Amino acid sequence: MQQFFGILPAVITPVDSNEHFHLPTFETLLNRLFQARVDGIYVCGQTGEGLQQSTTQRMRVAEAAVALAPKGKQVIIHIGAGSTREARHLAAHASDIGATAVSSLPPYGAYSFEEVRDYYRAIAEASSVPLFVYYFPSIAPGITRLDQLLELCAIPNVAGMKYTDSDLYKLSELAHSGAIIYAGSDEMLVASLLRGASGGIGSIYNLLPDLFVELFSLTRAGRWAEASALQDRINVLIRIVLHHPVNPAIKTLLRWSGIDCGPCLKPRRELSAEEEQSLRARIEQTDYAQRFQVMS
Numbered sequence: 001m002q003q004f005f006g007i008l009p010a011v012i013t014p015v016d017s018n019e020h021f022h023l024p025t026f027e028t029l030l031n032r033l034f035q036a037r038v039d040g041i042y043v044c045g046q047t048g049e050g051l052q053q054s055t056t057q058r059m060r061v062a063e064a065a066v067a068l069a070p071k072g073k074q075v076i077i078h079i080g081a082g083s084t085r086e087a088r089h090l091a092a093h094a095s096d097i098g099a100t101a102v103s104s105l106p107p108y109g110a111y112s113f114e115e116v117r118d119y120y121r122a123i124a125e126a127s128s129v130p131l132f133v134y135y136f137p138s139i140a141p142g143i144t145r146l147d148q149l150l151e152l153c154a155i156p157n158v159a160g161m162k163y164t165d166s167d168l169y170k171l172s173e174l175a176h177s178g179a180i181i182y183a184g185s186d187e188m189l190v191a192s193l194l195r196g197a198s199g200g201i202g203s204i205y206n207l208l209p210d211l212f213v214e215l216f217s218l219t220r221a222g223r224w225a226e227a228s229a230l231q232d233r234i235n236v237l238i239r240i241v242l243h244h245p246v247n248p249a250i251k252t253l254l255r256w257s258g259i260d261c262g263p264c265l266k267p268r269r270e271l272s273a274e275e276e277q278s279l280r281a282r283i284e285q286t287d288y289a290q291r292f293q294v295m296s
Contacts, residue, residue, distance in 0.1 A: 006039025040074025
């Protein structure tokens, strides 16, 4: 399990105007990320709009990700789905094509903890590579307590958890139990690493991969004050993005940086003209203007 660590962008899935996967742009995006020395990628999650894509297209994206990743880089495929049967199918496919691991959000809806646990057991059994469960309490009300999280991490073939929450005590206890934790809150990465996370998986990593890699390196060297200062710098951009619908804002900023990943998948909308103007105005007031080709 020592292979699971570091900075993994929750990578955007580029599509054309018909919402079909656009492989050339995906390759361009991954080249930029890997040139920034990220440790791997997380594919077809919420940021990658996996749940808005057909099973066939998700499999194509997963295959491309594995094929394009340099040797030694982690490729974690999100295989969460509306049904356990589909999630198991995607888990088996990701295992067969050589993914490093699979991951899944809990099933959407008012499912009990027992139902969520059985879902994770079923997909862990279907996968020949490790599974990372996903703690995101705002969308899975059936999971609330530390003992439940520890029970999920104890399922055979579960390596750990993608943890998107502000409760760093729970994160620390999970890490102390031996579970591998990837922090999912980009704005709290330094604090999460301090409390025991092994790395991070995040959306903003698409935009600032080099800075997140530098931040992680600083924490590995014990230079926590410098890492905290860099987190503050990163959070300037996060604060701007959070003033807008997040996925459309990330795709807009990627387009401004030279990688047009196409529209968001319906029913997610695009930025309005007013929102894009607001995003542009806010970026122009920061040190990020040149990075995103937004000049005052």
